[in-house]
Amino acid sequence: MSQIITLEQLKSALDEKLSQGCRVAAPVLDGEFASFKEITKADQGSYEPRVAMQNSIKEFFFPKHETLFTFVRQGQDVVLTDAPDFEVDQIVVGARPCDAAALPVLDPLFGWDYQDRFFQQRRAKTTVVSFACVKSDAHCFCTAVGGSPENTSGSDALLFDLGDGSFEVRVLTDKGKALFEGKTTDSDKTGQSCDAPTVDFEVDKIADWIRANFASPLWEKISLRCVGCGACAFVCPTCHCFDMVDEGSYNKGKKVKNWDSCQEAMFTLHASGHNPRGTQGKRQRQRLSHKFVTYPDKFKFYLCTGCGSCSRSCGQMFGVRPTLEALDKEGVKAGQ
């Protein structure tokens, strides 16, 4: 016995939550582009499983721009005011399984030594409803990093598109239960995801190669076409580097936290003028090492869910999958 919900019922469930003051984010179509956006009516969303998205759901947990505190100069004193707590319930609907899977990957990072209340409060307040994939493309490689088209990691409910205007609902957590309880009907229909994307490289072997080949000239060679923008990091569901800067004037302003990317030369530029990662090869080595060696060594997760957004959005046709394939072919399999 399965539980199903029609598209109309799903929309009215979301509208009900919106009317209760809940924030809802869903895929929104703009021409042929689809991106996750906050919506004010369920009708604004587009509810079908998609492979290519312009952004990930990361920004509803870790916004691209966030105020940490404000400051006001008063005579001889400076008054600091913390940013308010995140207290509103939030639903992110239509996530890809590889978007949702990034959340458990990021949990240890934001709750390791410093407890990041900004991320943690949003995480606690948010219900994630994912759609199982119905197709994959050549950029997808979730299978290489432990994922699958119906990966449940990080989701509170996983919906399978039945192709007849309804979804099979698989509730995974109490938050998912709270959203769908009483909204679904019994059925004998069950949904199915697409076949898992195929890969012909093994990430563990590439990770071993990375450990042993810090100084390999291959890094510079394969990175030549990378122009060092942050597009890959900013569409990535797991990349989480940020910069903290002051904005405003001498008398009044705020400290803000903005996304940053290790692919930009400024990222590691020292005040002395020295840059320990002065070339794009070194910056790509950092990106791949962090994702497949440093992060798993520390937090047991690859810092990559295999979503392929990096290579889909790269203007230079680069990204994690092409880089892994180049390292596999020219490093691992060539025995260099």
Next chain:
Amino acid sequence: MENELRNAIRELFANQGVGVAIGYGRVGVDGAVGAVFVTSPDDVDQLVWNNECRQNLAVHLTRPEVKALGKIAIVCKPCDARAVVVLANEAQIKREDLVVVGVVCEGIRNVKPDGSTSDKDYPKCETCVQHVPANVDVVIGETSKGEALDAKNAEVATTAGHQAKLAKLRAMSAEERFQYWRDEFSRCVRCYACRQSCPLCYCNRCVADKNRPARIDTSASLKGNFAWNILRAFHLAGRCVGCGACASACPAGIELDLLNLTLANAAKEHFGFVAGTEVGAAPLIGTYDRDDKEEFIR
């Protein structure tokens, strides 16, 4: 044409002491076309030429990693070749140290959101009229679509292209235009893909990276995004050659080239200047002429 291109590059390795040939190859996922850096005549067969050769390779001419590979030969579409002219005019490259292999181009296909190739032309190519590159050392290919442009014809022709493209913006009222850019810029994530993929954004330290003190907000807020995108457009006024690399690289799908074209069009209208069409032209914003208009002084 691909063979003609490969033979020409082989010849350059043999006779002109070229250390690296920057061209296009099937390097991405599913054979997507991106830059390849051929350092040996044995690898020349990696080079391809087709309507998926989207990037402006001139962006690599000022990168230290690439310059370290020796004398450069570069494959340029007509629009890319205009960027090489500006780079030389602004003393960023020594033109005589470079071999520019111009390829005849009848338009490049757009890229779809999933990274694959669309069956439609890239928007800037729909209005492009220069199909034969000018100011290059070798021209590969032929077309019936149009002749090589000399400086004078290029001025007229590229401007005609701009006009067609800008019609969309011109049809809007000031309020509608403001709302249009508000919506577009709200998606900007400040990844700086526009800057990094632009051959003419070559500053070692971009004004957006200046933090002592900060010149503009680095936040991806509406204020910060307006400041960044407008500022970049102004810095390219009289310099942008309309190659569209910025818009093509933008992960948020913002039509950034419309901003630059607006200013390119103003440069033509008020100063009769079209960037990248005349070798040795003094930079528009860097020169003063007694005949420059003064009616804006009140």
